[in-house]
Amino acid sequence: MSRLFGSREEARALAAERRQVLEALNGGALTGPAVMRRISETSGAAAAPGDESLLYPALHSLEAEWRLTATWQSDAQGKPRRSYRRRRLLGR
Amino acid sequence: MIILLGYFGGLAAFLVATVLVVRRSERRLGGYTPRASAASRLETDDPVSAYLDRMTAELRLPAADVAEVRAELADHLADSIASLEGEGLETDGAIREALARLGSADELARQLRAAHQSTRRLLAGVGGGVFAGAGGFVIGYYGGFFLLLLLALVVYAVAAVLSAIGIPLPDLSGGDRTGGTFNSLLLAFSVAIAAGTATRYAVRTSAGLSRHAPRSVAGFWAVALGLGFGAVALFGVRGPQGWPGVAAEACIPVAAVGAALFRIDRPMPHVGRWALVLGLLAIVGSVSVLMLGALAFTTVSSGSSSDQATSYQLPDMHFDTVAPAAPTTWLPNGSLNDGVWSWSDSTGPRLNVSFVAGEGGVPPATVLANWRAIRFEAWHIMPFGNPGPPAVDTQYSSPFAIQPATQEGTDLNATFHFEKMRSAGSWEIFITAIGPDGVRYRLYDCGGGESTFNGSAWDWLTAAQ
Numbered sequence: 001m002s003r004l005f006g007s008r009e010e011a012r013a014l015a016a017e018r019r020q021v022l023e024a025l026n027g028g029a030l031t032g033p034a035v036m037r038r039i040s041e042t043s044g045a046a047a048a049p050g051d052e053s054l055l056y057p058a059l060h061s062l063e064a065e066w067r068l069t070a071t072w073q074s075d076a077q078g079k080p081r082r083s084y085r086r087r088r089l090l091g092r
Numbered sequence: 093m094i095i096l097l098g099y100f101g102g103l104a105a106f107l108v109a110t111v112l113v114v115r116r117s118e119r120r121l122g123g124y125t126p127r128a129s130a131a132s133r134l135e136t137d138d139p140v141s142a143y144l145d146r147m148t149a150e151l152r153l154p155a156a157d158v159a160e161v162r163a164e165l166a167d168h169l170a171d172s173i174a175s176l177e178g179e180g181l182e183t184d185g186a187i188r189e190a191l192a193r194l195g196s197a198d199e200l201a202r203q204l205r206a207a208h209q210s211t212r213r214l215l216a217g218v219g220g221g222v223f224a225g226a227g228g229f230v231i232g233y234y235g236g237f238f239l240l241l242l243l244a245l246v247v248y249a250v251a252a253v254l255s256a257i258g259i260p261l262p263d264l265s266g267g268d269r270t271g272g273t274f275n276s277l278l279l280a281f282s283v284a285i286a287a288g289t290a291t292r293y294a295v296r297t298s299a300g301l302s303r304h305a306p307r308s309v310a311g312f313w314a315v316a317l318g319l320g321f322g323a324v325a326l327f328g329v330r331g332p333q334g335w336p337g338v339a340a341e342a343c344i345p346v347a348a349v350g351a352a353l354f355r356i357d358r359p360m361p362h363v364g365r366w367a368l369v370l371g372l373l374a375i376v377g378s379v380s381v382l383m384l385g386a387l388a389f390t391t392v393s394s395g396s397s398s399d400q401a402t403s404y405q406l407p408d409m410h411f412d413t414v415a416p417a418a419p420t421t422w423l424p425n426g427s428l429n430d431g432v433w434s435w436s437d438s439t440g441p442r443l444n445v446s447f448v449a450g451e452g453g454v455p456p457a458t459v460l461a462n463w464r465a466i467r468f469e470a471w472h473i474m475p476f477g478n479p480g481p482p483a484v485d486t487q488y489s490s491p492f493a494i495q496p497a498t499q500e501g502t503d504l505n506a507t508f509h510f511e512k513m514r515s516a517g518s519w520e521i522f523i524t525a526i527g528p529d530g531v532r533y534r535l536y537d538c539g540g541g542e543s544t545f546n547g548s549a550w551d552w553l554t555a556a557q
Binding site for chain 2: 014031032033048049050051052053054056057058061062064065066079080081082
């Protein structure tokens with residue numbers, strides 16, 4: 001966990017977001033919006049303001065801790081998009 | 093041979109690794125062209141651009157990270173807006189909703205900054221900074237050394253040309269014939285350049301690896317390396333010393349602090365192929381000129397060996413300034429044997445002089461019994477390079493150093509540390525002692541030499557005159 005995430009509630013919320021992100025990425029590489037959609041599908045809750053505020057902090061902190069790898073890849077339309085994949089000690 | 097190859101191979105590998113680490117960090121710090129300039133439609137769209145501008149302004153991360161975060165969030169917003177429009181929202185409403193879901197731009201920037209600047213990356217930054225700093229020191233030291241050597245050679249060449257065409261030049265050597273001043277300046281400025289390079293490498297590499305802006309870590313490195321190199325300048329740089337050398341050594345911590353703080357956000361200069369080729373040529377050129385110079389010096393020295401030696405009469409030497417010569421009644425001729433010298437720049441001259449049976453077979457013990465308070469005295473003499481005899485310098489009325497003779501049987505010993513005296517210069521050592529009449533006499537002239545101060549800046553500052 002990073003050392004600068006303010007209050008205990010913030011840290012707890014971020015930890016929960018990180019768990020959800022890791023679960024969402026169990027299936028393979030996903031972009032940020034795709035991770036968000038996967039989390040929404042799993043929780044079944046309707047989207048609300050601020051819902052996505054912790055998505056990128058969670059993704060980037062996991063990447064900084066080498067638990068995720070991020071790569072820029074072009075999609076079908078040739079648009080570069082950043083996708084995340086879980087880093088595993090032994091490849092799948 | 094294998095050890096030598098291992099040494100140079102290891103050094104080369106270390107330097108290559110340093111350059112790779114620094115380049116990696118430089119790529120992170122700046123000069124980055126975002127590959128993902130996604131959602132260009134959105135970046136011209138006011139509310140989204142304003143949100144992204146505000147967020148990136150608060151990020152305070154290296155340029156590459158800022159560009160990547162911006163591109164990724166622009167892509168996310170484009171996706172989100174398109175999705176909301178697909179659900180039936182108007183474009184304005186979709187934009188408002190997408191931005192609201194991401195929350196406050198300031199808060200998002202703060203959270204992202206904290207995410208990027210993880211403890212692990214901070215440790216990697218410190219480690220990388222130390223590694224790059226060490227490599228930068230080696231690169232800066234050798235680079236600076238050859239640069240300064242080349243500069244000195246150019247100055248010498250210009251001076252030689254000016255001298256040859258009859259233009260008088262001032263003597264900048266300060267009377268130093270040993271080259272000690274030049275050597276200490278060369279060493280100190282080389283280390284100063286190395287300190288500057290090491291600090292620059294450390295700051296920018298640690299910033300890149302820990303995802304901090306260089307300015308935010310520069311203060312730490314300025315203090316740490318300023319103190320470290322300050323200690324090196326004061327205690328670590330050893331060799332011939334003098335006020336010019338000490339002044340140059342004071343530049344070492346200044347160079348480190350200056351390199352950490354001065355325009356630290358500017359990228360490191362790119363070392364291209366031609367810079368490497370020119371650097372190599374400079375090294376080869378310097379070494380070649382030095383070798384040719386040494387060869388010419390050897391030839392001139394061996395050619396001048398037929399010079400007639402000059403002999404001087406004893407009164408020319410002003411030995412009576414030291415003390416009157418000992419009467420032969422109490423010190424028969426030949427009572428003292430030639431001194432044995434052991435000498436090194438780091439320990440100074442150590443003398444060993446023996447009493448032997450003198451003229452008429454007077455035994456050493458009898459001669460010794462005539463003398464008390466036997467001591468070695470070091471006197472300044474006229475510099476060896478001056479015309480005329482190396483006589484005792486009569487402007488001094490007392491020795492500049494005295495060592496009581498350590499008596500071991502009939503041997504007299506003493507060790508002088510001229511290398512720890514600021515102004516030993518040219519000197520002559522005499523043995524003096526008090527005779528039966530209570531007068532101090534000159535027993536023996538042990539010979540002379542020339543010394544330069546050898547030690548650290550601290551040794552110089554705390555040394556006796």
